[in-house]
Amino acid sequence: MKIGYPCINLSVAPLGAKTFRLATYSESKFKDVVANNLNYLERILQFNVLKGILFFRISSDIIPFASHDVCNIDWADFYKEELRRIGGFIKKNKIRISMHPDQFVLINSIKSEILENSIAELVYHAKFLDALGLNLTHKIQIHIGGVYDDKQASIQRFISRFKKLPVKIKRRLVIENDDHLYSLADCLHISKKVGVPVLLDVFHHKCHNQGESLSLALKKSIATWKSADGIPMLDYSSQRPHARIGTHIESINARDFTEFIKNLGRKDFDVMLEIKDKEKSALKALEILKKLKKI
DNA sequence: AGGTGTCAAGCGTCC
């Protein structure tokens, strides 16, 4: 079992990740920012290894505008040395990587332009992981998408679109249940049709489910992962007290997390903590795992 | 130097 956190590290450098506005795009700005972001990523990964954190989600913003028309730079070639070095570090230390494109990636969209943009964005994500030289256990997780007033049709559209995606994307993708539209059961149905692994978001599952217990949900999710996909990944968070349902907690709740880990029994997962204070909670989670003699 | 409106992109929900 590995513990991870998403995208940014607040101890390495509070303002480590850089971006810029489309209006001020220039080749030199792009190159500066990407160089900065790759360096920041490298420092985060070094920090993580030092602390025993071996799972990390790389930000989709690592290469700004990578899938946009303005970007004509072959970044994978221009930064091949850095990318190879970082990839080597990841492999040497057996770090697990995931990426999570944001809400604009909708392969079941009813608009062809949105579908095209989504594919371009997925091509970029897959290209990034490929450029690091990582095998197919390093995944890109997406949600099913919108409902567009007809859930069955939207699921069908997801399935037929998925089948037509380039292999380079398909082999990296996993699908994740969300908190109000597509539940675990929906994802399992789609998984059966197209053979894509289902990444269980346990917090979203708590918000939106068909009455399956956590342990049944875990079991069903595991069954969708083939050995080439690696150990199943899952997203973990808990409800922030006194906030809207679905709001992620500020810092890990030791009691909830202990309970969750005990519930796993002998099942093995790489656990991504979607918690606001990032590496701090990851470190606390590792302490809890040590106490429980899980690592 | 500090404050703040706004940022490539979409969807659904709440008021």
Added chain:
DNA sequence: GGACGCTTGACACCT
């Protein structure tokens, strides 16, 4: 119909 949340933070312009 507009603001907001989503994983959400920081750029860029204003004073």
